[in-house]
Amino acid sequence: MKKALLLLSAVLLFTQTNTAQTTGKQENTIKVVGTAEMEIVPDEIYMSITLREYTKDKKKFTIEELEKNLVNYIEKVATTDKKDIKMDNMNAYILSMKRKNKDEIISKSYDVKFKNAQQVYLVYAAMDSLGITRAAITKYSHSKMDEYKKQIKINAIKAAKEKANYLCEAIGEKAGKAVQITESSGFVSIDDGIHDNNRYRNSMSNSMAQYRVSYMLEDDKLSGNDETIGDKTIKLSYSIDAEFLIQ
DSSP states (O other): OHHHHHHHHHHHHHHHHHHHHHTSOOOOEEEEEEEEEEEEOOSEEEEEEEEEOEEETTEEEOHHHHHHHHHHHHHHTSOOOGGGEEEOOOOHHHHHHHHTSTTOOOEEEEEEEESSHHHHHHHHHTHHHHTEEEEEEEEEEOTTHHHHHHHHHHHHHHHHHHHHHHHHHTTTOOEEEEEEEEESSSSOEEEOSOOOTTOBBOOOOSOTTSOOOOOBOTTSOBOOOOOOGGGOOEEEEEEEEEEEEEO
């Protein structure tokens, strides 16, 4: 009988202890969104360049000749490494097939990475002499972009903690340790100033005094953006959801 009473007491004690643990005071938390922004000056400018065969004064300038002149100019004058020139992979067979038709006019495109605005200006200034029919800036970037992305995420988390702190202080409380951190967007939003892939620069005065680039839209109207390339910045933004204990 005593053993039965002892066993029953043990069961009751365990039940009471377990109930106290599960029905204890619930901890209050605060959920906030931390945001961060950053502007960096690009050190990589990506440009799309198109060459097209043409005839002038009864002389035909072939794509091979134009390409050679372009690469030489970009290397020697614009001081850009040849490895930064990505050429259209038009294979020899397709080119030879087109060559069978003497009236065929061949175009070829290139993607070039420049390190500063001056190199871009030099290309625009020589468009006519190089036989460039189309040139467009496709992207601004930075050689240390991954590092900047990491830093802006850190800044966003710090901003979340700071926000939680001053909101809690407003009600006489304090923000404690984080209980949950969630990437709200999952990526860093980048605004490099290029919003329309159909912005092209089809011609430009050879006068370098202008130092300005205008883009033509599909409707042939000026975009209205008269900033110099050197004025461009890349805007990074990031947000993060965080939850902290209220102490």
